[in-house]
Amino acid sequence: MKNKIVLNCIKRMALLGIIGFTIQIHAEVLVILPETGPMSRAGLSIKQGILSAYQVGNNNIPLKFVNSEQKSLKLILKQNVNRKTQMIIGPLARPDVEALIKLKPKVPVLALNEVYPTHKNVWQYSLSKNDDALALLDYIHHDRVSKLYVVREKGAEAESINFLNALFLNYRGEVDPVDEMPSVKGKSEGILLLGSNEWLSSLKKLQKKNIYTQAIAVNEKTALPKGMKFCDVPALYIAEWGDVIQAYKDKPTSLPYQRLYAFGGDAWHIAEHFVLNPKVKNLTFKGRTGKIKIEGNRVERIPQCFERSKNNLVAL
Structure with a gap:
């Protein structure tokens, strides 16, 4: 009887492992960012931040990047959202976020800007x-x-x-x-x-x-x-997030775009969490862009504050 119970436990653990592996294999995250046009530098910096954070993780969730420039959101979703799409990151521009909300997406979306309209499937996250x-x-x-x-x-x-x-x-x-x-x-x-x-x-x-x-x-x-x-953004001053440091080493840039590396890294962390834990709706973590707190569809970001001392910056 004891051996049978142990065997059943092993089977259940193996089944959970298979289920987790299946989620990773079949899940896909669609990333919608401007890679050409006037917002391309911002879009490509966020993309670099996402990829740098993705590469240090252990979850091989497929990523699919789509250029949002000169394409309607309706067409992008029609051509790229399928049964494997478990999460969308983006878009970035305010008009695109508003257009996406009007489409009432069925797939969870982490929009990378904040607008007045809301939708139950859309989180709005920004460097406000x-x-x-x-x-x-x-x-x-x-x-x-x-x-x-x-x-x-x-x-x-x-x-x-x-x-x-x-x-x-x-x-x-x-x-x-x-x-x-x-x-x-x-x-x-x-x-x-x-x-x-x-x-x-x-x-x-x-x-x-x-x-x-x-x-x-x-x-x-x-x-x-x-x-x-x-x-x-704390990742610019505290050497705790190696992916942001690596992104800068790969593509050195000015502080405004370094902030976007950190922004992309946190966006990936949020998306990865909700893909792997679809039933968990709340999330709090110490992020690259500050303390992130998500309850329901609200994303709250609390930046890190600093004071200039005689020789360096001191985190408050």
Whole structure:
């Protein structure tokens, strides 16, 4: 009787192994990205990030890449979605995401941008400036700053408009936009500097506490002023994700596109998880682009914040 029970257990384990192997063999992930046209550099960077993360994994789930440029989403889905398609990553452009949602896809989709319309089968994941702003605001509140002066680089205001809008919508204190560097009084006041790295470097006699900026001011060649805080994709500063490092070694590029390597890596991690665990709807993990939390169809990304010390960056 005991031997029979053991034998049945072995059979069940073998069957589960076969089922898992069958899922990997028959599952296919369709990736829809622009590989030509004006968004091709962004699309190809995300693709590189997906492939780098894919290569370090152990699950040989087939990937199928399709160029979204100059093709309708309806035609792409008609020509490429079949019984093996278990997940779709993409598209990237906002109009394409909106078009895909209108098609009411039956296959789960991880869209790589955020739009207002939603659908039960579509997760929306992005490197939103709003996420960066919210993460930084948490630290501004933590520093007990109740009045925040905002100084923007003249001629570059468009670069920070989304970040600034998120600030106005979510900051609990007083916001005071000013044209010149203010004279800060007391520990309850801070300064948010929105502009390029070159502009920050040109500013004289900056205070050492309660100064903040956004990630676009980070430059690989010139360090930020001491004491400055910002929030960004952690994989650019913490050597924990070898696939992002390898992607950069294979194709060196600037910081904006390195962020997309990390973005592609996390997109693959999410898709792989849901293909292998289709009944599991929630997911939380420490990702390349920040802490990722998925509940239902909502993808929340919390970037990592850093402070410039005397010699390096310190993770907060």
